[in-house]
């Protein structure tokens with residue numbers, strides 16, 4: 533039975549990973565979360581439908597408490613989701629991002645090293661690649677240049693650096709950084725989903741609009757150098773992304789630290805996503821074209837061959853209709 537600490541487990545992705553760990557069953561799970569963007573109700577739903585977890589309301593900026601907890605509990609692994617993640621906010625308030633995402637992560641790593649945690653799984657992001665000038669047809673690989681264009685991406689890349697240097701310096705400490713592409717959809721079992729308030733993510737916004745929670749939605753720019761002029765992204769179902777974390781934990785049983793992209797290698801434009809949501813919801817909702825949103829790269833598509841070769845991870849839900857359908861079903865629940 534591995535003892536796992538999950539930070540940010542009351543949030544969207546952390547709750548889905550917790551669900552997958554509980555379904556597999558070999559783990560004793562402690563969640564810490566300050567409930568800034570996560571929900572106590574999500575923890576309750578996990579307990580009701582998937583199994584027991586120990587929840588501690590804790591802010592990772594309380595370094596003394598973090599050190600104390602890790603010293604007492606002696607975790608085998610940490611899966612670290614807790615972060616701030618709104619790109620435009622990171623431009624307006626970069627210190628929030630460097631403190632919450634980089635400084636708190638550095639302290640968590642210190643506490644992990646000091647308490648003998650052997651495995652650390654880190655939520656990184658495609659935002660570390662910035663705005664690639666050209667993207668190979670086979671997608672962005674981990675060897676491509678990292679060049680963030682906003683404080684959010686920098687805060688995550690800096691954390692990756694702290695991890696890399698720490699793994700080199702401290703024997704027994706190993707990590708996997710997973711660079712997620714666009715995460716979307718909800719629990720295939722229908723019990724949990726993305727509850728984020730004032731969400732900005734395309735698929736969630738489209739689901740809200742399809743259900744009449746918004747009068748209309750906007751397309752941010754249709755003058756990009758893509759086939760229909762709108763941005764292209766690689767949307768990955770949250771359950772597939774979650775399973776990559778279980779693979780990363782297993783990987784560290786007999787491998788050293790590494791960095792992996794997680795995406796499907798298949799891109800869809802904003803228009804294609806909206807058309808799909810219209811089709812699965814049966815609602816032809818209002819969409820207006822407006823100007824570009826600052827900091828949006830035209831196209832981001834993952835090459836995740838490295839992960840697929842190194843582990844048993846294989847996409848199971850790489851189907852945009854299914855992603856939109858699960859997002860919509862969850863949205864009806866909220």
Ligand SMILES: NC(=O)c1ccc[n+]([C@@H]2O[C@H](COP(=O)([O-])OP(=O)(O)OC[C@H]3O[C@@H](n4cnc5c(N)ncnc54)[C@H](O)[C@@H]3O)[C@@H](O)[C@H]2O)c1
Nearest residue numbers: 540542543544545565566567568569570591592614615715
């Ligand atoms: N959603 C995406 O498309 C996406 C893409 C790439 C990377 N990521 C990364 O995945 C991780 C999870 O994102 P999410 O979409 O689930 O977001 P989320 O906001 O739903 O989850 C983050 C959780 O962390 C908690 N938290 C934040 N700061 C904290 C602190 N100081 N102490 C304790 N708890 C704290 C929040 O309350 C929340 O429950 C983040 O690290 C994010 O950067 C997300």
Ligand SMILES: O=c1ccn([C@@H]2O[C@H](COP(=O)(O)OP(=O)(O)O[C@H]3O[C@H](CO)[C@@H](O)[C@H](O)[C@H]3O)[C@@H](O)[C@H]2O)c(=O)[nH]1
Nearest residue numbers: 657658659713714732733734737750751752763802825828
């Ligand atoms: O109402 C909307 C919302 C989004 N978009 C567009 O849809 C695309 C996707 O946007 P969004 O869903 O906000 O995702 P990204 O900006 O691509 O960022 C997500 O995906 C990144 C990885 O690719 C992560 O780093 C970020 O944390 C995560 O928010 C972009 O072109 C947006 O301009 C619209 O046109 N209208």
